[in-house]
Structures are given as structure tokens and as C-alpha cells.
Amino acid sequence: MIVTVTLNPALDLTYQLDGGLSPGRTHRVRTVDERPGGKGINVARVLHQLGVAVVATGLLGGTQGEAIRTRLAELGLSERFVETGQDARRTVVVVGGGVSTGLWEPGPRLAGRHLDDLSDQMVQLISHARCVVFSGSLPPGLPSDAYRRLVALAVAAGVASILDADGDALTDALPAGPTLVKPNLDELGRAVGHDLSTLESTAAAATQLRLAGAGTVVVSRGALGLLAVTPVGTWLATPPRPIEGNPTGAGDACVAALARGLADGNPIDWPELLRDAVALSGAAVHRPVAGEVELEAYQRYRPQITLERMG
Amino acid sequence: MIVTVTLNPALDLTYQLDGGLSPGRTHRVRTVDERPGGKGINVARVLHQLGVAVVATGLLGGTQGEAIRTRLAELGLSERFVETGQDARRTVVVVGGGVSTGLWEPGPRLAGRHLDDLSDQMVQLISHARCVVFSGSLPPGLPSDAYRRLVALAVAAGVASILDADGDALTDALPAGPTLVKPNLDELGRAVGHDLSTLESTAAAATQLRLAGAGTVVVSRGALGLLAVTPVGTWLATPPRPIEGNPTGAGDACVAALARGLADGNPIDWPELLRDAVALSGAAVHRPVAGEVELEAYQRYRPQITLERMG
Numbered sequence: 136m137i138v139t140v141t142l143n144p145a146l147d148l149t150y151q152l153d154g155g156l157s158p159g160r161t162h163r164v165r166t167v168d169e170r171p172g173g174k175g176i177n178v179a180r181v182l183h184q185l186g187v188a189v190v191a192t193g194l195l196g197g198t199q200g201e202a203i204r205t206r207l208a209e210l211g212l213s214e215r216f217v218e219t220g221q222d223a224r225r226t227v228v229v230v231g232g233g234v235s236t237g238l239w240e241p242g243p244r245l246a247g248r249h250l251d252d253l254s255d256q257m258v259q260l261i262s263h264a265r266c267v268v269f270s271g272s273l274p275p276g277l278p279s280d281a282y283r284r285l286v287a288l289a290v291a292a293g294v295a296s297i298l299d300a301d302g303d304a305l306t307d308a309l310p311a312g313p314t315l316v317k318p319n320l321d322e323l324g325r326a327v328g329h330d331l332s333t334l335e336s337t338a339a340a341a342t343q344l345r346l347a348g349a350g351t352v353v354v355s356r357g358a359l360g361l362l363a364v365t366p367v368g369t370w371l372a373t374p375p376r377p378i379e380g381n382p383t384g385a386g387d388a389c390v391a392a393l394a395r396g397l398a399d400g401n402p403i404d405w406p407e408l409l410r411d412a413v414a415l416s417g418a419a420v421h422r423p424v425a426g427e428v429e430l431e432a433y434q435r436y437r438p439q440i441t442l443e444r445m446g
Numbered sequence: 447m448i449v450t451v452t453l454n455p456a457l458d459l460t461y462q463l464d465g466g467l468s469p470g471r472t473h474r475v476r477t478v479d480e481r482p483g484g485k486g487i488n489v490a491r492v493l494h495q496l497g498v499a500v501v502a503t504g505l506l507g508g509t510q511g512e513a514i515r516t517r518l519a520e521l522g523l524s525e526r527f528v529e530t531g532q533d534a535r536r537t538v539v540v541v542g543g544g545v546s547t548g549l550w551e552p553g554p555r556l557a558g559r560h561l562d563d564l565s566d567q568m569v570q571l572i573s574h575a576r577c578v579v580f581s582g583s584l585p586p587g588l589p590s591d592a593y594r595r596l597v598a599l600a601v602a603a604g605v606a607s608i609l610d611a612d613g614d615a616l617t618d619a620l621p622a623g624p625t626l627v628k629p630n631l632d633e634l635g636r637a638v639g640h641d642l643s644t645l646e647s648t649a650a651a652a653t654q655l656r657l658a659g660a661g662t663v664v665v666s667r668g669a670l671g672l673l674a675v676t677p678v679g680t681w682l683a684t685p686p687r688p689i690e691g692n693p694t695g696a697g698d699a700c701v702a703a704l705a706r707g708l709a710d711g712n713p714i715d716w717p718e719l720l721r722d723a724v725a726l727s728g729a730a731v732h733r734p735v736a737g738e739v740e741l742e743a744y745q746r747y748r749p750q751i752t753l754e755r756m757g
Contacts (some may be wrong), residue, residue: 150549158467158540161548169533198516202509227538229549237472238461238540 137182137394138264140257140285141175141193143242143274144216146202148227149424155232162231170424171206172226174271174299177387177426178394181419183212184428187395190215192260194249194274197222215260217252219245224274244276254288261292265398268390269313270299282308289313295397298349299390301325309348314397316349317390323354337362338369338445353393353412355386360413360440365405369446372409375439378417384425385416392416410440448493448705449575451568451596452486452504454553454585455527457513459538460735466543473542481735482517483537485582485610488698488737489705492730494523495739498706501526503571505560505585508533526571528563530556535585555587561595568599576709577606579701580624584615593619600624606708609660610701612636620659625708627660628701634665648673649680649756664704664723666697671724671751676716680757683720686750689728695736696727703727721751 149168156162171180179191191212195203196219203223207214221243229236261267267289269282282304289296290312298305298313301322309316324331327340341352341364354362358377363370392415396408418433419425460479467473482491490502502523506514507530514534518525532554540547572578578600580593593615600607601623609616609624612633620627635642638651652663652675665673669688674681703726707719729744730736 150551156467156469156547158469158543158547159545161550164549164551167551198509198513201512205509227549232469234470236467236469238475238538239472240461240475240478 136188136190136263137266137268137398138257138260139175139179139182139189139191139268139270139394140253141173141191141271142253142277142281143224143272144171144173144176144193144195144203145224145226145240145242146170146199146206147172147424148225150227150229152229152231155234156229156236169202169206170426171203171210172425174387174390175268176203176207177384178268178270178391179212180210180426181388181391181415181428182395183210184430185391185395187398189213190260192216192253192256194219194245194253195223196220196243199223199225215256217249217256219243219249221245242274245274246276247278250277250281250284254284257285257288261289261294264294266295266297266394268297268299268394269308270387270390272301273304279303280307283311286311286313297390297394297397299386306347309344312348312350315351315353315393316344317353317355317386317393318344319355319357319386334362334371334445338364353389353409355389355416357382361389361409362445363405363409368405368444370405370409371443371445372406372413373441373443374413374417374436375441378420380420381423382420384422384427385419387425388419388428389413389416406442410437410442413440447499447501447574448577448579448709449568449571450486450490450493450500450502450504450579450581451564452484452502452582453564453588453592454535454583455482455484455487455504455506455514456535456537456551456553457481457510457517458483458735459536461538461540463540463542466545467540467547480513480517481737482514482521483736485698485701486579487514487518488695489579489581489702490523491521491737492699492702492726492739493706494521495741496702496706498709500524501571503527503564503567505530505556505564506534507531507554510534510536526567528560528567530554530560532556553585556585557587558589561588561592565595565599568596572600572603572605575605577608577705579608579610579705580619581610581698581701583612590614591618594622597622597624608701608705608708610697617658620655623659623661626662626664626704627655628664628666628697628704629655630666630668630697634663645673645682645756649675664700664720666700666727668693672700672720673756674716674720679716679755681716681720682754682756683717683724684752684754685724685728685747686752689731691731692734693731695733695738696730698736699730699739700724700727717753721748721753724751
């Protein structure tokens with residue numbers, strides 16, 4: 136079983152307008168789509184779609200939290216979120232006139248005791264888990280080392296862990312020794328403090344994160360694929376051509392594939408796992424919303440991914 | 447006790463941005479304000495602020511409905527909404543760069559049985575009421591004569607009723623004989639099928655609505671005040687000068703004043719009541735959101751309203 140942890144989940148709303156969005160005017164919304172969101176929940180949804188046993192946990196509360204729980208139940212997805220008593224955030228995407236406009240609520244201000252409650256919950260869940268995934272931003276009020284503390288629980292229990300985070304939430308957690316971290320190029324650049332223009336500088340930056348505590352660093356390079364620096368070698372996994380579509384959620388699908396690989400295998404067949412992760416990312420690009428993949432595209436892409444050993 | 451009826455209530459969200467709204471981009475929302483909305487609820491909030499005993503009813507459901515109930519409880523406002531099991535709508539107002547942009551969700555599709563349930567509920571409430579207020583749009587799925595049926599319950603019980611609606615929802619209800627209807631100029635124009643450019647044509651159109659069944663017609667003329675065609679005479683009530691500010695909610699404050707007047711008095715002192723209604727509308731313009739009035743401005747405006755008998 137895989138556990139996904141989402142500390143700042145969201146109720147994702149998509150508003151479809153008949154025309155474009157005009158600042159200063161009032162618009163009647165034609166249709167409203169409502170989904171459970173947040174990166175960890177997206178990872179859980181992809182795993183669930185693949186038939187992998189998964190439990191979503193994290194921090195959730197209020198009437199928005201109730202709406203998220205209802206939507207997860209409708210999807211048949213198991214959840215063990217800790218109730219915070221404070222309304223989860225919404226994200227609103229307004230689609231009209233050929234463009235999408237996003238409005239991101241900040242999320243509730245949480246406290247250390249919410250993290251304590253989640254730690255207690257996680258100790259229970261980890262004992263049944265093969266891999267734990269930590270994804271997404273920290274809500275306001277939580278310390279930047281929140282992920283360090285949670286990753287340490289997985290490490291202490293000998294369970295594989297994946298961290299997909301940005302900024303201090305990522306760098307402060309590295310000393311706990313997550314099995315794998317998955318920054319994109321921007322996030323990796325922020326973590327090491329400079330832009331990454333070449334493959335060599337990217338591999339060097341990934342190695343820096345390994346030295347800081349991460350077991351493996353998988354760098355998502357958008358439509359160009361993945362660069363992975365593992366304990367047993369460095370690989371570049373590349374799709375045959377850039378895949379057109381909606382890149383939102385490709386990173387979450389990539390993490391879902393990596394989590395399944397870490398949960399399944401020891402020793403890990405890295406070339407096979409990276410091929411799988413690039414194919415599943417590509418299959419997410421075919422879907423208009425995060426947290427879903429096109430299974431037919433996934434099967435089609437898998438044999439097309441090029442693997443190159445770099446070191 | 448006054449009963450307000452809101453068939454299509456909303457959770458009103460106000461998003462404050464740091465800068466302007468740019469279509470095609472993603473924005474972090476700085477603050478989120480969440481209020482119970484819908485015209486009948488706004489009327490109830492103004493009455494509650496004035497210390498008048500009021501109960502809000504109507505149709506409400508789902509997790510959004512739960513959020514609206516929670517917010518009403520926080521305001522200390524009594525509610526007896528009928529649960530529909532279907533999510534109430536949201537309205538989102540995005541404030542940034544000096545302009546406000548509105549996004550109106552359509553509301554849930556309801557059915558005749560929801561109206562049956564509300565009728566049962568209303569029979570109970572009306573027996574304790576001095577006035578019933580029906581305000582706002584009908585949710586999708588309800589017949590256009592929904593208000594006719596509900597107004598008839600008040601008429602049968604000998605309780606005063608006010609209807610503030612537009613289009614077929616207004617005109618289809620007139621045969622039931624509401625005590626008072628309060629169209630604005632646009633709504634009155636739509637009801638009679640032509641524009642209203644003069645005071646004479648406005649008074650003639652109001653008289654047409656009386657002939658169709660309304661006891662009194664109070665026409666809100668925006669910053670110009672009110673024109674009232676009553677069973678005992680026609681009056682024009684005018685503020686000393688146009689009042690600058692946010693006109694949203696001025697109509698709801700006007701209805702609140704009229705409801706209090708109908709509940710209190712028999713015979714009604716129309717000049718005094720119209721003076722009161724214009725002053726309270728003006729006091730709502732001083733507030734940035736609907737459903738609130740500035741009590742100090744209300745007291746200041748009251749003696750300044752000019753009354754003119756037209757017939």
C-alpha cells in the first residue's frame with residue numbers, strides 16, 4: 136500500500152464561461168466542475184486509476200474539507216485525513232475565450248498541534264505502507280521543517296519515501312534522508328541557488344541534493360523528460376518528441392510512477408522505472424485536469440522512451 | 447416576526463488580489479472573505495442589524511449550504527432553510543487593481559418536490575409572521591410561478607407579503623396578490639414590455655402592476671429615490687443628493703425597511719415609511735458589501751428625504 140500526504144489540499148473549481156473573462160464585469164458561469172486537488176491527492180488519484188492500493192492522508196478541515204472528502208469517496212479513494220477544523224483552500228480556474236485564469240486561495244493558518252496529530256496518524260499508516268509520498272506546499276503557519284519531521288517517521292520505519300516540494304520545504308527536509316526527491320528544473324535551481332542551463336549543471340545540482348541527504352534525485356525537465364541521479368548511476372529518460380497538451384499534473388503522474396516503482400522493487404530497475412515515469416507523465420498531458428492519465432497513451436508511450444546512461 | 451424567503455441563496459466569496467486581474471495568468475489570493483448571500487438573506491441581515499426579529503428560510507443544500515448555515519449562525523441569525531441535498535451556488539467577486547470582477551455560479555437544478563417541502567415549512571412559519579419577504583432569482587428547475595404559489599400561502603393566512611423579483615418570476619406571481627412589489631426601473635420596464643423614460647410612464651407602469659394584482663408598487667429609481675403607487679396615493683421620495691458608494695444591497699435595505707413598515711403598521715403612514723426606506727437604502731450604499739447598513743448614516747439621512755405627493 137502507498138500513502139500520499141497532502142498538507143495543503145484544495146477544492147479545485149473550474150468555471151467555464153461562455154466568452155472571455157473581462158476584468159470589471161460580472162459573468163454568469165456556465166458550468167462548474169469540482170474536484171479534490173492538491174499534489175498529493177493528484178498522485179493518489181493516478182495510483183488509484185492504475186489499480187494500486189493507496190491511502191490519502193494529510194490535513195483537512197471545515198466545509199471545504201467535507202466537500203473534498205465527499206469527492207474522494209465518490210472516486211472510491213481511501214482517505215485518512217486529520218481534521219483541522221479550519222476550512223481547506225479552494226483554487227478557481229476560469230476558462231473562457233481560449234485562456235485559463237487561476238485564482239489560488241492561500242489556505243488556512245495551521246499550527247504545530249495539527250502536525251502532531253498527523254504524525255500520530257502517520258505512525259499507524261506507515262506500518263502498513265511500502266512507500267510514502269509527500270507532495271506540495273505547506274499551509275501558512277507550519278514550520279518549514281514540517282516535511283523533515285514527517286520524512287523521518289518513514290525513514291525510522293524503514294519505508295521508502297518520496298518528497299515533491301519547493302523552497303525551504305524541500306531543502307529543510309533533505310537531512311531526514313528521503314529515498315527520492317523530484318524537483319523540476321526551477322525548483323532544483325532554487326534549491327542550489329543558481330539557474331541550470333546545461334545537463335551537466337543539472338546533474339551537478341542533483342548531486343548536491345544527494346549530498347544534502349536525498350537518496351535519489353529525479354529532475355523533471357518538462358517536455359524533455361527526466362534526469363535521474365541515483366545511488367547506482369545517472370540516467371536521462373527522453374520522450375520521442377514533446378507531447379502537446381496540458382502540463383498540469385504531469386509531475387504528479389511522474390511521482391505516482393516512481394512511488395509504485397519504489398513500493399514494488401528492491402533492487403530497483405532504474406532504466407525501467409524512469410521509462411515508466413516519463414510515459415505516465417506524458418499520459419497525464421493528454422488529460423485536461425491534474426490527477427488523471429490516459430491509460431491508452433501510457434501504454435503507447437512506454438516502449439518509445441529513450442534511456443541514456445550518463446554516469 | 448418577519449420571514450425572508452431565499453430560493454437561490456449563495457455563498458458570497460470576495461477575493462482580494464495584490465494587483466489587477468490578468469486573464470490567462472495565475473493569481474495568489476491575498477484574503478478571502480466569505481458571507482451568506484442571496485437577496486432574501488441580505489434583507490434578513492439588515493433587519494437583524496436593526497434589531498427586528500427575523501427568520502430566514504428558503505432552499506439550501508450540500509456543503510455550500512452547510513457553510514451558509516454556519517455563517518448565519520455566526521451572525522446570530524435564525525434560519526429554517528429546507529435542505530435540498532444539492533450544493534448551493536457560490537458567487538465570487540475578485541477585487542484588484544481598482545476594479546471588481548464577478549463570477550456567478552448558476553445554482554443547483556431543483557425540482558417541484560423541493561417547493562412542496564418549502565410550502566409545508568412556510569405554513570408553519572407564516573402562522574407566527576407579520577410579514578413575509580420573497581427576494582431574488584429562482585434556481586434552475588423551479589417553475590416560473592413558484593412565487594405565485596408561495597405568495598398565495600401568505601395571502602391565505604392574511605399576512606403581508608413583499609416580492610422583489612424580476613421577469614416571469616415577478617409577473618407570474620402578481621395574480622396571487624402580493625401586498626407590495628419592489629421592482630427597479632429596469633425590472634419594471636421588463637414587466638410592462640417597454641422602457642420608462644419619464645415619471646409619468648413609470649407611474650403608469652406601476653399602476654399596470656397594481657391592476658395585475660399587486661397591492662402597492664414601490665419603484666426603486668437608484669440614486670434618485672423611490673416612486674410608490676399605493677392604494678391610497680402616489681408619492682415620490684427623493685434623497686437630498688445622489689449618495690456615492692456601493693449600490694449593491696441598497697435594494698435589499700429598501701425592502702428591509704418596507705417589510706418592517708408593513709409588519710408594524712395598519713394603517714400604514716406611507717410618507718413616513720418611504721422616507722425610512724430611502725434613508726436605509728442610502729445607509730447601505732456606505733457599506734462595501736450587501737446585507738449591511740451604516741446606522742449612523744441612516745439616522746442622518748432620515749430627516750433629509752423629500753416627500754412629494756403625485757396623486
